[in-house]
Amino acid sequence: MEFQTRTTGLERYDLPYRALPETDLAAIRTDVRLFGRRLRAPLVIGAMTGGAGASASINRNLARAAQKLGLGMMLGSQRIMLEEPAAAASFRVRDVAPDILLLGNLGIAQLNRGYGADHVRRAIDDVGADGLAFHANPLQEAVQEAGDGDFRGLVRRLEEVVADVRAPLLLKEVGHGLDTDTVRAVAAVGLAGLDVAGAGGTSWARVEQYVRHGEVVQPELAEWGIPTADAIVGARCHAPELTLIASGGIRSGLDVAKAIALGADAVAIALPLLRPALESADAVCTALERLLEELRVAMHCTGTRDVAELRRVHLLVRVVVGPS
Ligand SMILES: Cc1cc2nc3c(=O)[nH]c(=O)nc-3n(C[C@H](O)[C@H](O)[C@H](O)COP(=O)(O)O)c2cc1C
Numbered sequence: 051m052e053f054q055t056r057t058t059g060l061e062r063y064d065l066p067y068r069a070l071p072e073t074d075l076a077a078i079r080t081d082v083r084l085f086g087r088r089l090r091a092p093l094v095i096g097a098m099t100g101g102a103g104a105s106a107s108i109n110r111n112l113a114r115a116a117q118k119l120g121l122g123m124m125l126g127s128q129r130i131m132l133e134e135p136a137a138a139a140s141f142r143v144r145d146v147a148p149d150i151l152l153l154g155n156l157g158i159a160q161l162n163r164g165y166g167a168d169h170v171r172r173a174i175d176d177v178g179a180d181g182l183a184f185h186a187n188p189l190q191e192a193v194q195e196a197g198d199g200d201f202r203g204l205v206r207r208l209e210e211v212v213a214d215v216r217a218p219l220l221l222k223e224v225g226h227g228l229d230t231d232t233v234r235a236v237a238a239v240g241l242a243g244l245d246v247a248g249a250g251g252t253s254w255a256r257v258e259q260y261v262r263h264g265e266v267v268q269p270e271l272a273e274w275g276i277p278t279a280d281a282i283v284g285a286r287c288h289a290p291e292l293t294l295i296a297s298g299g300i301r302s303g304l305d306v307a308k309a310i311a312l313g314a315d316a317v318a319i320a321l322p323l324l325r326p327a328l329e330s331a332d333a334v335c336t337a338l339e340r341l342l343e344e345l346r347v348a349m350h351c352t353g354t355r356d357v358a359e360l361r362r363v364h365l366l367v368r369v370v371v372g373p374s
Pocket residue numbers: 096097098099125126127155184185222223224225247248250251252297298299300318319320321322324
């Protein structure tokens with residue numbers, strides 16, 4: 051369900067390798083502050099699920115892992131729990147993850163369908179979240195059967211809601227990327243952060259075609275989107291004050307390090323954690339620990355002692371000559 055030809059663009063960059071770094075691997079610090087919580091590493095488990103079938107156990111496994119490792123977590127879209135209160139239980143993870151950064155999630159298109167500040171507050175309060183991310187997903191909705199097509203006027207609606215909700219609110223995409231016009235349009239509405247959710251990882255235009263037709267019938271739509279690396283650079287440039295999360299195809303500790311060096315404050319990872327989350331919290335921990343260890347090695351071998359120093363690293367642009 052991932053992009054087949056479009057990549058994150060992170061492969062265009064290299065971390066500068068240092069043969070004699072002035073660092074001690076054992077003393078590398080990856081901790082950061084994000085939306086008022088301290089995280090042991092700049093990593094948030096991406097928004098995935100809630101409501102149906104196995105989602106309660108998936109969310110609890112993800113939340114237990116986030117608690118154990120000191121990471122953050124975004125819930126999947128909470129629309130279902132606002133419309134069917136019985137579904138709320140599958141989103142409630144605070145009993146197993148009392149200390150994590152927990153972000154709720156709603157589709158921004160719902161703001162054109164009668165949703166407002168009250169719904170957002172309910173989504174946050176009901177699960178004890180620290181804030182909430184709105185997902186903007188016009189391509190996913192357009193490919194879906196009977197998806198939401200009306201995205202008009204949403205910047206103003208967002209501004210109204212942000213003014214009326216005290217908790218930190220974010221805007222994210224779902225894997226086709228936040229573009230610079232959108233970032234500019236929302237930069238001053240009072241959001242706390244953005245998650246670029248760029249192209250190169252999960253392609254929702256691909257997923258939705260499988261769901262609807264059993265196959266990909268519009269392959270170019272499935273491959274459309276702003277590569278994650280470009281989305282990070284654009285968002286950082288046009289919203290320098292906002293907390294920036296990078297997601298979309300972040301698959302290794304080196305990807306995490308590069309995303310941060312390009313301007314992100316943290317990353318989010320979704321798809322690679324789905325299979326482990328179906329299994330157990332330990333399986334999620336194993337996948338994440340591997341990646342966090344890789345991040346520490348990457349930081350050590352670029353000579354950066356902490357995430358603030360990693361932010362200042364100048365990446366090398368790889369020049370590919372001939373067929374790559
Ligand atoms: C199974 C699955 C379900 C998802 N559900 C949501 C969702 O409910 N709300 C949302 O904002 N994003 C959702 N996403 C998008 C992710 O949060 C993320 O932005 C995107 O998948 C890119 O990250 P990845 O390449 O690491 O998967 C979902 C992703 C996956 C894989």
